Amino acid sequence: MPHDLDRIRVGSAPDSWGVWFPDDPRQVPWERFLDEVAEAGYAWIELGPYGYLPTDPARLTEEVARRGLKVSAGTVFTGLHRGPAVWDDTWAHVSQVAALTQAMGARHLVVIPSFWRDDRTAEILEPSELTAEQWGHLARGMERLGRQVKETYGLDIVVHPHADTHIDTEAHVARFLDATDSGSVGLCLDTGHYAYCGGDSVRLIETYGERIGYLHLKQVDPAVLAEVVARGLPFGPAVAGGVFQEPPHGVPELGPVLEAAQKLGVDLFAIVEQDMYPCEPDKPLPIAERTRRFLRSCGA
Template identity: 55%
Template sequence: MTIPITHRAPKHAALAQVRVGSAPDSWGVWFPDDPRQIDWSRFLDEIAEAGYGWLELGPYGYLPTDPTALAEELGRRGLRMSAGTVGGALHRADEYAGVREEALRVAGLAAAAGASYLVFLPAMYRDLMTGASMEPAELDADGWKRLTGAVEELARTVFDEHGVRLVFHPHADSHVETQAQTERFLSATDPAHVGLCLDTGHIAYRRGDNAELLRRFPERVEYVHFKQVDPVVLEEVEREDLPFAEAVVRGAVCEPPKGVPSLESLADGLAGLAPDVFVIVEQDMYPCPPDQPLPIATRTCGYLRASGVGSAARRAGRD
């Protein structure tokens, strides 16, 4: 059964205050260095040209890692940093030290560039490219306890060291991918330390209800990745049991407003969040032709503005 798609754009006054941005993966960037990815300077030029004022750091090492150089590159394009991103297998105790080191490195650079968040992604249980199973898809009780405890410890560390807030990002093919797993994670973690990065596409990818999560946990949703998935491609993904990377190649993550969840279905929930919450557009397209991202990003940014999302923030110079 195909999920109906709604194209009518919402006009919700509260959405005008949110801060809108995008991320390197909307330009086909998944890795620090890959010949199939566009040069970082072109990415910065194009994200600004598309109309976005905010961006995420992306994979550490893709953008300049010298804080002064990065600040100069952002400043001359009128761009500001919303968050850094890091991931790891915190359900495995022996990997905590390495993840901590990487998280502090990313958080330090992001904070130096003005970011206030660190997005944390759990490790995947399937190989990203091949789909081969690397461990069970479900954590046992001890695994859940290690994961939630380590995330809280890491959150306290990056805040104490760099003043950035950790927001946890459920992700397809990871141990926290479904709505039920997301709710379990939230119930087991302290909101004083850990927020939620609600990625609307990943929740929809596993048939979750983003609007319900927004209604039930508005105090936990501190950061949003706005992403849509194509319901027709999603049926192929499920039928063929494709890994996430192959799903992306097939077009599972699509250009708004062509997919689900619709912006209209999220409007009330987003309006109930903090007025200046970040809404970061992500459209995974790895790999993609170098001339493909900019037109899509420009149309998407225009669609959000026409829907009233971030319009007041932009006029006030906060976006």
């Protein structure tokens, strides 16, 4: 019998409908995403890439409300390891997304580090390992971002370890958390990305539980992942090759992850994010419905 995971609030995101970009002819229209995410049984959504959903707060409020939906977070990409020189451009972008996120009544901003290699072409954009100086820039920059986002927009930032970024493996995640202030910087644990990079989600929750402010739920296919690692494939082709698997058929097991999160004793969003870009337009809804049923069977 599954435990009642009463501290876990389940949602989904445009990502689970194959949406990576504000505008792309291979993506489903935003109206269809909103219709189908509600039909699949989710109450919470993320904004996805800024500009995919309407950016006028009044219009977006009307569109989500009439479908019985609410917004849990917005998302930004940042390259703060590059130092103070990038702050002004970073803040201009973050402010745009944070303002809409705040207007939608959400409380979180998911912050993803920039990619060190192009996720489509595999072009190496910069070294995969940061220097000590760059780690310092990253830690201080994220703390500054966390403070300023909180002061200006009332949002908590949650940094998202992500494949092909500098915050990916267990060692890198631990180094980042140890270098940053828990009062300014939380963590968005994405179970799929963490497994993709060799991490153990349950162990991370048990070790750094006070830093976990948000969850993304996804699983990887171990066989596909092994090929990705062996061939050194970048993230985009790995996704197109099916590295992320519909639960409960991949790893990590989500039941134990959710139970570990429940034991933290705090309310947490757990947003399903099954990367599928690009995908056929009729593919996401049945997967989303099955995933919602599976999560209910876990008690969420």
